[in-house]
Amino acid sequence: MVNKDRIVSDFCRLVEIDSPSLQEREMADTLINELRKLGFEVTEDMAGKKKQGNCGNIYGFLKGEVEGNPLLFSSHMDTVEPSRNKKAIIHSDGTITGNGTTVLGADDLSGVVAILEALRVIKEKKIPHRSIEVLFTIAEEIYLQGSEVFDYSVIKAKEAYVLDLDGTIGTAARKAPSHYAFEVQIIGKASHAGFAPEQGINAISIAAEAIAKIKQGRIDEETTVNIGTIKGGKATNIVSEECHIMGEVRSLKHDKCMMELEKIRQVFTETAVNHGAELQFSLPRGYQAYEVDAIHPVVERFTDACKSLQYPVKLIETFGGSDSNHFNRNGITSIVMACGMHKSHSTEEYTHMDDLVKCSSLVLKLMTSK
Known part of the structure; x- marks a missing residue:
């Protein structure tokens, strides 16, 4: 018909x-x-x-x-x-x-x-x-x-x-699945990269260290993690003061999704604190x-x-x-x-x-x- x-x-x-x-x-x-x-x-x-x-x-x-x-x-x-x-x-x-x-x-x-x-x-x-x-x-x-x-x-x-x-x-x-985006803002300290690098706190370096600790890809048959964008720094001769990271977690089980997000938050937080940096972590978008x-x-x-x-x-x-x-x-x-x-x-x-x-x-x- x-x-x-x-x-x-x-x-x-x-x-x-x-x-x-x-x-x-x-x-x-x-x-x-x-x-x-x-x-x-x-x-x-x-x-x-x-x-x-x-x-x-x-x-x-x-x-x-x-x-x-x-x-x-x-x-x-x-x-x-x-x-x-x-x-x-x-x-x-x-x-x-x-x-x-x-x-x-x-x-x-x-x-x-x-x-x-x-x-x-x-x-x-x-x-x-x-x-x-x-x-x-x-x-x-x-x-x-x-x-x-x-x-x-x-x-x-x-x-x-x-x-x-x-x-x-x-x-x-x-x-x-549950699907949540996460955003991380790491705030370090700028300094001249040649004359006084030890006086700076490199936000990009902190981000790299944290990301290396986070398991990505297929976590298990129900859960995936991905870090999709990293933005930071102003010039090659400046210790990067800020770094912005965006990623996502998906899981067919809502509790697993939230647990994985909390693990990621803890890794970024602990790494930032260890280097004297500040951190902002947020979940701007998501569904269950x-x-x-x-x-x-x-x-x-x-x-x-x-x-x-x-x-x-x-x-x-x-x-x-x-x-x-x-x-x-x-x-x-x-x-x-x-x-x-x-x-x-x-x-x-x-x-x-x-x-x-x-x-x-x-x-x-x-x-x-x-």
Whole structure:
């Protein structure tokens, strides 16, 4: 029932709208208009103001005729860079790519169009459905900032499907990690590197000593640590007075994540103190892990819908975050569905026309399930 030409055209149209994180205004206005044409009650929150963006999260509610609790469907509106002046190119085999200079935006427009097309089919065919809620979020790509500040008291659903995962249609993640960024500022003492190096306290040297004590990479099968940036110093003839370090910790177990962060804080603190330097340690961004039971209704409904469409089912864990992390933390049991994006966060990103159709067909089946 999904209209292949329409969903592909819709995808290509939305790709051409620039929507980098915190600059989603045009995309939001487009989606507000689409939802209202489909009969939704639509509201926009104040997330943009809270996060210094130009628009908020877009929430819509459509009352249904089928008994059962409402279901929430969600995708995010923003894209990673480079994303300016995107263009979708359709190839003869049905693959859709960008022009190689930007991301395509299938992350997460493949999810957005799958939701919209399913809703259009429901309206056109007058298919009975349960009550449906839709949430299109801002700033997901920068540590889920839009869903972080959303007011979940407006949500009626207790179960949700987030369309925001690489892989074949029929894949879903029911387990995702805690993920926290950390920042370290080491403050030493400047001095002339040639005439009086012993009078200085070298912040870069202290950072190097501390980092050498920290295990990085895969700590265990559930946990990773990475130090990603180091910045410091003003000139080669000055003992570096400051050094700024940024890193991250991920773990499928929240307690493990926090324990690893505390270990890192202690190493930097002790090393700085031993050299007479000052230290500032902070956790500017992060979100918590979740795991949804394989026999939970939100998973079983997904599995049943895939089987009815003859899609192979693959339930996985992921080391990436999504708005699903905040949904689960706020009492909405949620899994993340693959929606036809591939090689996300790169200029080689692509989707396929058949993926868009299959994903929308799956969303339609979920929306109309009893």
